Amino acid sequence: MLSTVKTRNPLDLAGKDLTTMMAEIIPELAAFLDRLPDSGVAFPPDATTFINKNAAVTLQPPPEHGRPLRELLDIIVQAAENDTNTAGGGALAFIPGSGLVSSAAADLISGIFNRYTSVSAASPAMVALEAEVLRWVASLMGLPETSGGFLTSGASMAIFSAVVCARNARLPENFLDGVVYTTDQTHACLSKEMRLAGFPARALHFVPTDEHLRMNVEALRDMIAQDRKAGLIPFCVAANAGTTNVGTIDPLLEIATVAKEEQLWFHVDGAYGGFFQLTERGKERLAGIEYADSLVVDFHKSMFLPFGTGCLLVRDRTILSRAHSGVEAFCLRDVPCPDPSDALLPEFRDMSPELTRPNRGLRVWLPLHLHGISPFRDALNEKLDLTEHAYNELQKMPQISVLPDPDLSIVGFYCRTESGNTMDDDIATEELVKYANGTGRVHLSTTRVHERTVARIAILNVRTTAAIVDETLRIIGTYLEENVPAAQEALA
Incomplete structure (x- = not known):
């Protein structure tokens, strides 16, 4: 005979359980959001090294009985901090993501209602x-x-x-x-x-x-x-x-x-x-x-x-x-x-x-x-303005050649070395991007255009500000001054 005693399945959390969970989760997320303006861009270490170093926490199978939420949150936060910070304003590589918080909140709502x-x-x-x-x-x-x-x-x-x-x-x-x-x-x-x-x-x-x-x-x-x-x-x-x-x-x-x-x-x-x-x-x-x-x-x-x-x-x-x-x-x-x-x-x-x-x-x-729609429009207009600013400033640097006027919010450019040799230009461009990324402040990327290595500044993250773009330009300028003498035709 089945028991008639009403006991709640441990998987079926009640409202008070959710409240308790959120009381631990929300402060971690709030602290992350508060750190974002000054967080720069972290880069993942070698995956195998990271996993081996943290095997005690990353390679454990699920336990027979549950573990404390605090312990699990520490693992999650540690994992996130060892990944590329795509949510920060310094994310200027590839096509940056932002992770709008209000949308993440909607995911929590839809997940619980489960329609x-x-x-x-x-x-x-x-x-x-x-x-x-x-x-x-x-x-x-x-x-x-x-x-x-x-x-x-x-x-x-x-x-x-x-x-x-x-x-x-x-x-x-x-x-x-x-x-x-x-x-x-x-x-x-x-x-x-x-x-x-x-x-x-x-x-x-x-x-x-x-x-x-x-x-x-x-x-x-x-x-x-x-x-x-x-x-x-x-x-x-x-x-x-x-x-x-x-x-x-x-x-x-x-x-x-x-x-x-x-x-x-x-x-x-x-x-x-x-x-x-x-x-x-x-x-x-x-x-x-x-x-x-x-x-x-x-x-x-x-x-x-x-x-x-x-x-x-x-x-x-x-x-x-x-x-x-x-x-x-x-x-x-x-x-x-x-x-x-x-x-x-x-x-x-x-x-x-x-x-x-x-x-x-x-x-x-x-x-x-x-x-509302207006903040999205304003944000996109800001990205177009910042792109024009970066494009104009890069044009002033004699060691840089900039691709034609950007259609949207990506600026492509490459180094012009004294030799004028494409291979030397490619190496200098790749080293410039490595230098910029090595500061931990911004993340740039390269691509290939017409058999040439081209650096990219992709301005699309909602948290990318004029201050971050100017910092990026200063980093580029510093590298050029120290490492890339201008080609003679650029000085003419």
């Missing part, structure tokens, strides 16, 4: 909140009311679905002769997602770029014509609304015209740059984004949210549904059949690769409504 958002009938209110966010993004980007989409973990999964949509909409069942056009500045995830979607490596054709690293539209036209003559099937052109390499924006309006004339799917990667549409400068530079058949944006980039918040929008949501819906799940036979045309209550299970999915909508909806 299932793949099926609208299970959680219509939460699905409606996410759909509201998606309609707002579509409107911001100029997409029509026929559009639809979903929030995903990031650009990679969004691009995968975009490729599947383009494949299903433009190619026959045997799609191996299909061709996608892009440039060598496009993020490598496009190649990866095409492979996952079943395309051979030969399906991705790289269009030459101009001196500003933007897609050469005439070259695109010529390549399409040549590929048709060769019996291939051009079906998609993937343009950049801000590359993660140096922030380049392709000529979106011109590419959209070619796509329409050639009946190609027009995909736009706005993962990094798309939300600059909130600003007047960004909107002017992103003209043509409104003609996209599919568009990727990342809230965890230019909207400063925690990592894991991407978005795909498709101009015609019926294509999205056709590409992702599958056979009926018998275990869901008791769930009411939705109206597939309902934009207010979309069925995310039929619009994305996921069935079980987290409630991503709340992590976007809460900060947008809590802060």
